[in-house]
Amino acid sequence: MRTTLPVAVAFLSGLIMVVGFFMNPEKTFFGNVEEEVLQWVTIVGGFTLLLGVVSIVRVNSRVVSQKRKDWIYNLATLISVFAMAIPAIMPISSDSNFGSIFYSIFPESWSFLFGTGTYSIYDWLFNYMDSPMMATMFAMLAFYIASAAYRAFRARNAEATLLLLTAVLVMLWRIPMGEAFLRIFSDSLPGYINTYVMSGVNVAVQRGIIIGAALGAASMSLRILLGIERTYMGKG
Template sequence: MPLVITFLAGLFMAVQFFVPHEIGVTVYRGMLDWAMIVASFALVLGISSLLRTHWEKIRRRRRDWPYSIVAIVSFFLMCIVGIGYGHQPGTVFYWIFDYIQVPLDATMFSLLAFFIASAAVRTFRARSVEATLLLVAAIFVMLGRVPSALLVMLGDTGVGQWLYDFMPDASEWVMNVPTVAGKRGIIFGVSLGVIATALRIILGIERSHLGGGGGGGAVGP
C-alpha cells in the first residue's frame, strides 16, 4: 500500500505540471496543503525526540543535566506564549524572537568567523596548483568585497590605489566566470541526481524512507 500511495502521489504531481487545467491546478494546490498538514504532524515527532533526549538526561542525572531543564522550559515557554497569545509583532512571542532568538542565532553564526579564519590559516597552504587556486580565489573574493582593506595594508600608494580600483572588478569576474562554471557543473550533476532519485522513489525502487532498506526490502501492509 505505501508503494501505491507513493506512486500515485508522485505520478499525479509530475504529470499535473504539464496539464494546466483548472481542476488539475485546484487538486494540485489541495495536495500541497495536504502535504503541509501531514508534515506539521511530523514536526511533533521530531520535537518529541528532542524532548525525550533531554528528559532522559534529566532522569538519569547525566552530565550537564540542569541545562536540559533550561532547554525544555525555553521550549514550552515559547510554545505557550506563541500558541496562547499569538505570534504577531507586539506579542511576548515576538519579543522573545527579537531579543533572545535573533541575537543568539546571529552570534552563534558570527562565532564561525573566528573558527573559519583559524581553519583557513591551517588549510590554505599553497602546496599544489589546486590549493593555490583555492587560496587565490578566496583572497580575490574577500578583498574584492572590502577593497579598503588594501589601502589600510598598503597605504595610499600607487600600488594600493591601483589594487583598490582593480580588486572589486577582479572579484566580480572570479565570481561570474570560473566560479559560475564550477558551480554550474555541480548543479547539473545534482539536478540529474534529484530527478533520478525522485524517479526511483516514485517507481518503488528506492524504499529506504519506508524502512525497507534500499532496493528491495519488505515494506509491510
C-alpha cells in the same frame, strides 16, 4: 502492506504532480486535485516539524527524571520549550469555547501576551533571547574560519596555490579597501575579477555542478516514485 502501501501512496502523490505540470491548473479538474494535494502536503509537512520537538522533550525529560550528569541543563531546555510553546498556543480572544474559559480565569486585557503576534511572550522570547543567541552561534564561526585559514590554508601544490590566490583576490575584491587597492594596479582589475573569475570560471564550474546535481536529483526522484528507492522509510 508495510511497504507496498507507502510505495503506492508515494507513487500516486508524485504522479499527480508530474501529470499536473502538463495541465492548466486553473481550468481542469486535475488542476483542482493538484491544488488540493499541495494544500494537504503543506499541512502534513507542518506535523513533521513537531516530531523533532517531541523527540527533544522525550530525551531531555528522561535525563532530568533519571537525574543524570548535568541534568540541570536539560531541565533548562525543557523549561524553555514550554515557556515558548504554552503562551503561544493560548487563545488570543474569548470568542472560542476554550477562549471563554481561559479569559474567565485571566483578565482579557492580557490577551496581547498570548498567541504569536507582536508584543506576545512568544515574540518577546524570540526577539530578545532566541534570535540573538542563534546569531551569536553563527558569528563564532568567524573566529574558527580565521584560525583554520591560518593553520590549514597552505600552498602545498599548484592546485592549492591556485585556490589560495583566487581566495585572496576575491577577499580583496569584495571589500571597499581591497577594491581601492586593486585599482592601484588597474582601474579595470575589479571588473575583470567579476567578469572572468565570478561570471566566467566560477559560472562554468557551478553550472557543471548544477547540471550534474540536478540530473542526480531527477533520477533519485524517479527511483522514489517507482518504489526502487525506499531508504526514506527507515528500518523495519
